[in-house]
Amino acid sequence: MDYENPVQIKVEAAPTFTLAALNKGLFVTDEGLTEQYISDKKMKVQKKTGLTVNVLTCSTSAEVAAAFGNNSKIFKCIESFLSQKDYPSRNPIIPDFFTILSVKNASQTTKEDVLTGLNQALSNTFYGITHTLADGILAQGDLNPWLNENRKIFFENVTTKTTAENIRSDRYVQIYNAVAEENKAAAYLATVITKGAGSKVDMNILNGCSADVSGGERQNLTKQNINFTEKQTSKEYVVVRTGIATDGTSIDETTAIDCIIYNLIDNMLIAMAEKGFKQDDRGYSELESVLSKVMGEMYQLGLIAKEGASPAFKIFPISQTAAERQLKVIRVKILFRLADWAKTIELTLSRTYGKVNE
Structure with missing residues (x-):
């Protein structure tokens, strides 16, 4: 049996994180x-x-x-x-x-x-x-x-x-x-x-x-x-x-994703050390709560985009197959959008000889 990290994150687009402080x-x-x-x-x-x-x-x-x-x-x-x-x-x-x-x-x-x-x-x-x-x-x-x-x-x-x-x-x-x-x-x-x-x-x-x-x-x-x-x-x-x-x-995309992943991993490891996650609806709810808290904090830091009145992230419903329970693996997926910075502004000026505010 091989050693496995208790928290493994797969990011669909440049998975990168660091355990160092990200502003040093x-x-x-x-x-x-x-x-x-x-x-x-x-x-x-x-x-x-x-x-x-x-x-x-x-x-x-x-x-x-x-x-x-x-x-x-x-x-x-x-x-x-x-x-x-x-x-x-x-x-x-x-x-x-x-x-x-x-x-x-x-x-x-x-x-x-x-x-x-x-x-x-x-x-x-x-x-x-x-x-x-x-x-x-x-x-x-x-x-x-x-x-x-x-x-x-x-x-x-x-x-x-x-x-x-x-x-x-x-x-x-x-x-x-x-x-x-x-x-x-x-x-x-x-x-x-x-x-x-x-x-x-x-x-x-x-x-x-x-x-x-x-x-x-x-x-x-x-x-x-x-x-x-x-x-x-x-x-x-x-x-x-x-x-x-x-x-x-x-x-900025790299540094933002680094920060999000580091905080997700750190908070999940702390939760696993202090409480753990049961392989049932109670554990799924606890895990979703931890993930939602971290992503909310990333939104407050300005890393996650805003859609309407809500942060632009979604935690998909958590469940396990019988095989996953036997392996003691909980797989979870988060969809999110970064609050990227604009680099180009395209402005159109339209001149008229008529009235503007008709």
């Missing part, structure tokens, strides 16, 4: 901690064949400066991350904490070193990932298998304007970044991940970033599923277009 970021660097920081913290640095891996939980850029120096790439990355604002309120988009993964090999840091560090960091809380690694450590798409296995989302700056078919994934997000001093991936991650699952992903305002595309470049980058910044309004800011992963999936 991980920042990967190949820069090591300063000797002063190691001394001050009385740290025992873990080394393995020349590889040093450190995972830090921080809440301010000052902590990052203390650990890596205020001229480090990771410090400048975090400054960009923490500089983003919510509009129109202009309130800062600040997480209660974020995580930094330092992976440094005494000889040369490699992709394998990064994967080793990521696996060590899995016990920490994070969902969105970006990096300041030196060129050549990671090739485009190198992390896709790891991202799929661990249900994370990766934001990366790119200077190329094409995306190869074999590296495309709903968990790999590229943003065109021609200005080396900027970190658009970190800035974009803040507006998408820190604001929570299902947040708007197109026309997001980025502070401290320039518009570095024009004309036909926009069409080409859009066709290649590469996000980019441009000046779109009379306001002073620039915005990100087009809010998609490298396979063309809208990022």
Whole structure:
């Protein structure tokens, strides 16, 4: 008899979830901690064949400066991350904490070193990932298998304007970044991940970033599923277009479904641990109650659409066959619609020489 997870969910369209909090970021660097920081913290640095891996939980850029120096790439990355604002309120988009993964090999840091560090960091809380690694450590798409296995989302700056078919994934997000001093991936991650699952992903305002595309470049980058910044309004800011992963999936769909599935699984596991579900009408009613509660909460979070006065989800009647009772399996199905964000508005202006309000 094989081991089975007590809760198994099949989603008809991109089944993805994560056990990590969905509004936390991980920042990967190949820069090591300063000797002063190691001394001050009385740290025992873990080394393995020349590889040093450190995972830090921080809440301010000052902590990052203390650990890596205020001229480090990771410090400048975090400054960009923490500089983003919510509009129109202009309130800062600040997480209660974020995580930094330092992976440094005494000889040369490699992709394998990064994967080793990521696996060590899995016990920490994070969902969105970006990096300041030196060129050549990671090739485009190198992390896709790891991202799929661990249900994370990766934001990366790119200077190329094409995306190869074999590296495309709903968990790999590229943003065109021609200005080396900027970190658009970190800035974009803040507006998408820190604001929570299902947040708007197109026309997001980025502070401290320039518009570095024009004309036909926009069409080409859009066709290649590469996000980019441009000046779109009379306001002073620039915005990100087009809010998609490298396979063309809208990022907000992935984050919303991740959140829904995680909460369904967590609540069902809690109910199974604390009460359990009988294989009769009492158990079916209890299970439906748990599912309805979670989906209602997802509606309150703005992830589930509204139809009339009701949330747009339906739990199909629960029943079991004799064979399912013998196997102790309850199968249930939920139909739902996400409250997606519009990306295009088509407006028709009709001019008349006659009366308008006849």
